[in-house]
Amino acid sequence: MNQSEVEFFDALAPQWDANEINSTPERVQSILSKLPLSEGQNILDLGTGTGILIPYLSEIVGPKGRVVGIDLSEGMLSRARKKYGHLGNVELLKLDFEEELLPGKFDVVMLFCVYPHLHRPSETLDWLFKMNIAEDGCAVVAFSSDEKFINNIHHERKSESDHLPPASILAEQIASWGYNTKVLAETSNEYIVIIRRNS
Secondary structure: OOHHHHHHHHHHHHHHHHHOOOOOHHHHHHHHHOOOOOOOOEEEEEOOOOOOOHHHHHHHHOOOOEEEEEEOOHHHHHHHHHHHOOOOOEEEEEOOOOOOOOOOOEEEEEEEOOHHHOOOHHHHHHHHHHHOEEEEEEEEEEEOOOHHHHHHHOOOOOOHHHOOOOHHHHHHHHHOOOEEEEEEEEOOOOEEEEEEEOO
């Protein structure tokens, strides 16, 4: 993420939660219920923002598990820390996950409402699977809307590669990079693609 993008999210941080209309508790819980999440897991939430997923993930993994939220926007992280800094199984870190080494191995890596912001998605996934995803772990690309809604938000971007394809097309694209992919949801309210190593 470049400096202008960081400044953009820093500026939005104070109003982010009030303006986030799609990530309702019902939609978030529905998405998470479809994922291979369980007590005791280590979960990495990339681009955690103000921590939309944090309380749900914290509850799922319980005291024996761990949730690490990563973001490059200090404005977003400060909001997340105010809300969830008291949770004992949660750690929030300021880090550029496409440029810097992340700590630890994780059972699940969440990319919730993040994928269009990746500058090098193929390389980033390769690095995550090499360095941070446990042998039988997975990465998840998810949104609480469909690609049309997401692309409408990002309509000012000029490059077609910055736009989000339908979940089935994204799954095919990522599979062409050498991964095992599966679409878990492709509706107006849910977009979920799970990514694993090829066996």
